[in-house]
Amino acid sequence: MEKNEYLDLYYQMVLIRIVEEQAAQLYQQGKIGGFLHLYIGQEAVSTGLISVRQPQDRVITAYRDHGVAINCGISAKEVMAELLGKATGISKGKGGSMHMADVKKNFWGGHAIVGAHLPLAAGLALGDQYQGNDGVTICMFGDGATNIGYFHEALNLSKVWNLPVLWVCENNQYGMGTAVERASAVSEIRQKAEGYAMANGRVDGMDIMAVREASRQALEQVRSGQGPYFLEVITYRYRGHSMGDPERYRQSDEIRKWQENDPIGIYRGYLTSQKIASEEELDQIDSQVGDEVQQAVQFAEASPEPAPEALFEHVYVEG
Amino acid sequence: MEKNEYLDLYYQMVLIRIVEEQAAQLYQQGKIGGFLHLYIGQEAVSTGLISVRQPQDRVITAYRDHGVAINCGISAKEVMAELLGKATGISKGKGGSMHMADVKKNFWGGHAIVGAHLPLAAGLALGDQYQGNDGVTICMFGDGATNIGYFHEALNLSKVWNLPVLWVCENNQYGMGTAVERASAVSEIRQKAEGYAMANGRVDGMDIMAVREASRQALEQVRSGQGPYFLEVITYRYRGHSMGDPERYRQSDEIRKWQENDPIGIYRGYLTSQKIASEEELDQIDSQVGDEVQQAVQFAEASPEPAPEALFEHVYVEG
Amino acid sequence: MSKITMREAISKALWEEMERDSKVFILGEEVGVWGGTYAVTKGFVDHFGPDWVRDTPIAEAAIVGAAIGAALTGLRPVAELMTINFAFSAMDHIVNEAAKLHYMFGGQLVLPVVIRTVSGGGRQLGATHSQTPDAIFAHFPGLKVVAPGTPEDAKGLLKSAIQSDDPVLFIEHATLYQVRGEVPDGDYTIPIGKSKIQRPGRDVTIVTYSKMLEISTKAAEQLSQEGIEVEIVDLRSLRPLDMEPVLESFKKTNRAVIVEEGWRSYGVGSEVAARIYEQAFDYVDAPIQRVAQEEVPLPYNRNLEQLALPQVEDVVRAVKEVL
Amino acid sequence: MSKITMREAISKALWEEMERDSKVFILGEEVGVWGGTYAVTKGFVDHFGPDWVRDTPIAEAAIVGAAIGAALTGLRPVAELMTINFAFSAMDHIVNEAAKLHYMFGGQLVLPVVIRTVSGGGRQLGATHSQTPDAIFAHFPGLKVVAPGTPEDAKGLLKSAIQSDDPVLFIEHATLYQVRGEVPDGDYTIPIGKSKIQRPGRDVTIVTYSKMLEISTKAAEQLSQEGIEVEIVDLRSLRPLDMEPVLESFKKTNRAVIVEEGWRSYGVGSEVAARIYEQAFDYVDAPIQRVAQEEVPLPYNRNLEQLALPQVEDVVRAVKEVL
Numbered sequence A, B: 001m002e003k004n005e006y007l008d009l010y011y012q013m014v015l016i017r018i019v020e021e022q023a024a025q026l027y028q029q030g031k032i033g034g035f036l037h038l039y040i041g042q043e044a045v046s047t048g049l050i051s052v053r054q055p056q057d058r059v060i061t062a063y064r065d066h067g068v069a070i071n072c073g074i075s076a077k078e079v080m081a082e083l084l085g086k087a088t089g090i091s092k093g094k095g096g097s098m099h100m101a102d103v104k105k106n107f108w109g110g111h112a113i114v115g116a117h118l119p120l121a122a123g124l125a126l127g128d129q130y131q132g133n134d135g136v137t138i139c140m141f142g143d144g145a146t147n148i149g150y151f152h153e154a155l156n157l158s159k160v161w162n163l164p165v166l167w168v169c170e171n172n173q174y175g176m177g178t179a180v181e182r183a184s185a186v187s188e189i190r191q192k193a194e195g196y197a198m199a200n201g202r203v204d205g206m207d208i209m210a211v212r213e214a215s216r217q218a219l220e221q222v223r224s225g226q227g228p229y230f231l232e233v234i235t236y237r238y239r240g241h242s243m244g245d246p247e248r249y250r251q252s253d254e255i256r257k258w259q260e261n262d263p264i265g266i267y268r269g270y271l272t273s274q275k276i277a278s279e280e281e282l283d284q285i286d287s288q289v290g291d292e293v294q295q296a297v298q299f300a301e302a303s304p305e306p307a308p309e310a311l312f313e314h315v316y317v318e319g
Numbered sequence C, D: 001m002s003k004i005t006m007r008e009a010i011s012k013a014l015w016e017e018m019e020r021d022s023k024v025f026i027l028g029e030e031v032g033v034w035g036g037t038y039a040v041t042k043g044f045v046d047h048f049g050p051d052w053v054r055d056t057p058i059a060e061a062a063i064v065g066a067a068i069g070a071a072l073t074g075l076r077p078v079a080e081l082m083t084i085n086f087a088f089s090a091m092d093h094i095v096n097e098a099a100k101l102h103y104m105f106g107g108q109l110v111l112p113v114v115i116r117t118v119s120g121g122g123r124q125l126g127a128t129h130s131q132t133p134d135a136i137f138a139h140f141p142g143l144k145v146v147a148p149g150t151p152e153d154a155k156g157l158l159k160s161a162i163q164s165d166d167p168v169l170f171i172e173h174a175t176l177y178q179v180r181g182e183v184p185d186g187d188y189t190i191p192i193g194k195s196k197i198q199r200p201g202r203d204v205t206i207v208t209y210s211k212m213l214e215i216s217t218k219a220a221e222q223l224s225q226e227g228i229e230v231e232i233v234d235l236r237s238l239r240p241l242d243m244e245p246v247l248e249s250f251k252k253t254n255r256a257v258i259v260e261e262g263w264r265s266y267g268v269g270s271e272v273a274a275r276i277y278e279q280a281f282d283y284v285d286a287p288i289q290r291v292a293q294e295e296v297p298l299p300y301n302r303n304l305e306q307l308a309l310p311q312v313e314d315v316v317r318a319v320k321e322v323l
């Protein structure tokens, strides 16, 4: 990997973190409405995963989608503008935090009904299989999503039809306030793949290099026509499920423990210890990201609201 | 086991077979409407299974329910009357073939939406767990039902809550015209239980003694508080999925092959070879069953149609 | 023109569209080897192959969800849900995904998906298998809901649905497949969202659709012998709901009866009646009548079931009521 | 009487019924430790324990299905579906199981189950999380659908629902939890299926329910300053639908506006309007108006969302329209 690639991964993770912290503030100020699910703590997962995808690989995820959007190449400006519900937002202000997509970048959204996008992912992969594309559909979802029927139907279908899907479960230990073992028959989620005789793996989601390698291998295997693969990524969300989470379900020292393995901190240490980059270079990226996010906020704030007519646009393609 | 118990099992299997053959005729004559799913070929499964249940054990199954109803102690008369839609039917003529139940006999029905009764079974077991009853809920379903989301949600719930449920999958090789391997990621259905870390077993469903023993052990284990158990029973339906099945999906010699292992034939051979009963005794049961079924048909034909007022009864308990 | 059954008409529409556009494919339970539970896709798998006439596991949410996903890639899937009673098992994917994705992402996602399914009672299938809940699907903007009553409309509308870039729920009727009717030869389509006068008349307007078109026509013939000429408007599509022909007819007759197979409350009749009163208030000479299913889960027993379903006599009675 | 919020009223009803009857228990996502996403069951798990206030996996079909099963054994489960948007994921169990089991088995099965859920938009949650599809659930006989608009009704109706042997879908509203209102002290219930005049008036009848009661009341106050006295009838229950107070009021005012938050087509307004015309035709002086949501999936942007939802001004305009 080239140095600039290494730095780009660092840049993306920091960008996600700052965008999320900024979003939290804007939410407090009442400039962002609805639900806001932050990706802070999980940056290494989608950054590592998506960094090894090919352009023809489709990405689809749940409502915790800002980070994924950024990794897919959507600018902080377009993300911020969507969060503020502006016409310049990536979904024209109609989708909001939970519904970002950019099909030109092969990012198929942000979906807010838990598990409901898994069957869609199977369909995306079916589309590629039909058309003889060698793209892989990367479908991300949480640990809690593995308990709903949609998960089962989609995984079974992907195996029966040998679809090119990479199922990626972001096990961040909780579905809202429910710890994995309180909701799932198995706490090692990868074990669910055994019920479908599906190849599977498990990786530390705080270590971006590990995520990258596991994802690369998994994508290779799926692309080679061996059918779907199930990857469980162990991670943790530092913030509440969404803004206004009472967080009665966990102790602050548990959070602290995980924060000691901060994905950005780990990677920063890796870059410096491996002499790939100096503290100064990384600090510079940090401040550069700070500026970029400020500009994104200014862009979003200055952007126009959707016109009233927009209310009736896009209900249908044809009248 | 006492001799009369042995003979009773034989009697039940023959009764089911003759009732079903009779029902097929009545369907041809247009006296039975709707869908009619025959249990012919699978008699040993529910007869063996239910023969070892305790009175406090609840039974719930899918639409292929005539045999199960009979094993639960519902008379051929009440079954026939329901098939003819009469007021004397076990569901007062409102349910028909797919919806028979008798809660006094702890048979909770016949349910026609594939897989939808599995969550109900989890709830029945939860009710017993709450009330400290030592009953086990026996939930029967087909191989095809294991691909729908309800199956997944119910199995996961039963394991997470350690519910007293015995899940019994009647793998009769097909869901309508779809062979197991064309619809399920795993053709050995028991493997799905591994995804829930659930105890499981597999047994030959044409051998009633084997079914009985496997069921007895499974029930014991569940009753002892070790949580749900998944039992896959290998069987085969001789007739079409329901009346009017074109049966393009299988060859007649496949059916013939299975018929050589006819559950009634196997058991008859067992009884005589083990000198438990003589051919004459068994022939006598056959003719006795013949008479009983004729009387059941006469009873059903002579029974009154539901009164028109019945249309508006039981929509609600309270007004 | 040639006289064919509803089944043949639907079958032809599918066949022609698959021949015309290789992006069109069928998926659903038993659509392949079995040939479709209502034999609509009989012979398709032999001609198009198992990939393009794809049998699925029993997993309605996955069937609709996968169809949506495939549609997003540019394919034109026609998903079959064996009956509308099983559509409840795919409800989220129909109303939360299919009906909303295009709008929610600002028009980026386009899903040319057709969901074919079958409504209707009268076959003694019992409460869970005999429903006609068409109206509840029509409640959701973003979805188009079509329900033809003649072979000609079925063929033309299904072809339009397949060619449309919008998600369409195409509702057939379990007891109409054998019905024969004239169908134009060759390729033709009928635009979605246009009601149609199926029978001209002067005295009373009957507004109906799907199976009830047949019942209403029988009632009209009976009434005509008594000198009462009924005009029948077939909605054909519940969303968009085209009131033009309805209002035109009503302004002539000043009397209307709405006939639907589903339950009366929160059904099709209430919406159509409300709109007639809103849009033609000054033309109303008598209270508009609704003929619909009795509000009970449909029982298995034949007599009871028929008692609950709208019959020709009920329509005749309602028409005389408004006169 | 004491003034409490809707949240407190619902919470009290649950608490009192659980104290009164040990067969009553709560299950749903985040009802325990979290205390309910709308904080309705806050503190419950500490008092009643995790078995009786049971957190579930994210599996709506299993939540409703398990509740039904437990109810069949004689327990009285109160299942919570976080919002009605997720009820689509349990649609089959609500309309094919809960609504039909008692009837289909000839009255043998009894399921005293309550399904609590939350409707409503206005919080910028986007198209999939902001719906008010109450009407589609009310389409199914066998199910009772209740949707209170005041703390007093919420408490009394929820207690009746829990004590009822019939399956009840109890629909709360996301933006009403903070609303305060007088509630009688001590134990009381309000019978399900009775509409109520919430505000007396003489000029126009407004028929509404749930959140729109609040909007309609604001409109009434505004109109009252112009000397227009609106009478407001709160349906409180969509099935059974009690038309008595509606007709009584309408026969006095001869003018009606129906206000609902959900989409207009195939909604609550169409049913109520159709019934008024059927049952009080000779009393109609002006076309009945419907105020409802614009027929679009609700967008995230606040302005657009508010543009789509019924506002006080829309009600005021409609009332003047019928005068």
Ligand SMILES: Cc1ncc(C[n+]2csc(CCOP(=O)(O)OP(=O)(O)O)c2C)c(N)n1
Residues within 6 Å of the ligand: A064, A112, A113, A114, A141, A142, A143, A144, A145, A146, A172, A174, A175, A176, A241, D029, D058, D060, D082, D086, D089
């Ligand atoms: C079908 C459905 N049920 C419930 C919800 C409410 N809900 C939103 S997120 C969430 C928790 C999901 O947890 P997980 O899948 O682990 O994802 P995470 O939030 O941890 O990233 C729930 C219950 C929903 N959106 N959809």
Ligand SMILES: Cc1ncc(C[n+]2csc(CCOP(=O)(O)OP(=O)(O)O)c2C)c(N)n1
Residues within 6 Å of the ligand: B064, B112, B113, B114, B141, B142, B143, B144, B145, B146, B172, B174, B175, B176, B241, C029, C058, C060, C082, C086, C089
């Ligand atoms: C949700 C749902 N989808 C489809 C159907 C139609 N259907 C009825 S039985 C059946 C096949 C079920 O096969 P299996 O579970 O193996 O049971 P078997 O008939 O073999 O006993 C199907 C698809 C249904 N009743 N419910």
Ligand SMILES: [Mg+2]
Residues within 6 Å of the ligand: A142, A143, A144, A170, A171, A172, A173, A174, A175, A176
């Ligand atoms: Mg999680």
Ligand SMILES: [Mg+2]
Residues within 6 Å of the ligand: B142, B143, B144, B170, B171, B172, B173, B174, B175, B176
């Ligand atoms: Mg089977």
